[in-house]
Amino acid sequence: SSGINAEWPLRPGIPGPPTDLDVPPFPIEVEEIVAPPMLVWIPEAEGTVQGLATIDEYSQCDDPWLYDSIDALLEVDMEDEYVCAFIAFQVHASIQVPYESQTDANERYALFKSCVDLVNEINGAQRSWTAEVNYFCDYTEAEKAMSRGFIMPEDEMKPDNDVLGGNFLGK
Numbered sequence: 001s002s003g004i005n006a007e008w009p010l011r012p013g014i015p016g017p018p019t020d021l022d023v024p025p026f027p028i029e030v031e032e033i034v035a036p037p038m039l040v041w042i043p044e045a046e047g048t049v050q051g052l053a054t055i056d057e058y059s060q061c062d063d064p065w066l067y068d069s070i071d072a073l074l075e076v077d078m079e080d081e082y083v084c085a086f087i088a089f090q091v092h093a094s095i096q097v098p099y100e101s102q103t104d105a106n107e108r109y110a111l112f113k114s115c116v117d118l119v120n121e122i123n124g125a126q127r128s129w130t131a132e133v134n135y136f137c138d139y140t141e142a143e144k145a146m147s148r149g150f151i152m153p154e155d156e157m158k159p160d161n162d163v164l165g166g167n168f169l170g171k
Helices: 055-061 070-074 079-092 102-124 141-146
Strands: 039-042 051-054
Touching: 039 079, 039 102, 055 079, 070 102, 079 102
Parallel strands: none
Antiparallel strands: 039 051
């Protein structure tokens, strides 16, 4: 015999395992959480009712292939196809920035449409490379410029500037 008493309690004052466990059955049933439907802006365009809508109302447009496929994009040439691609872009963009108003959405739609046209022009030219729609497609020129890196204003490039001049470099 090993001298160990295998009956509980092993040591006085330490209780044994509980016999009446209050453990839920497995698998634990969790109440299903349903996320609210995503809202998208419908731009002002021919044949559309502008404003906020749920993606469920435009489920035919809930496919990134509508703007993310070169072949599909080359077929976008009618207003309803641009709108559908724009809705898919809002839902599936890698960087989603919510539009602030209907006016903002209309301006972003015009930018997106121009971008799609440029991408199609490039890809239709049968070059050795292809262009794609990306998150810059609804950016203004000023927003794009902020992503291109820092360009120091000319008045800060003077030789006597403490940072660029000799003082920072110890000259």
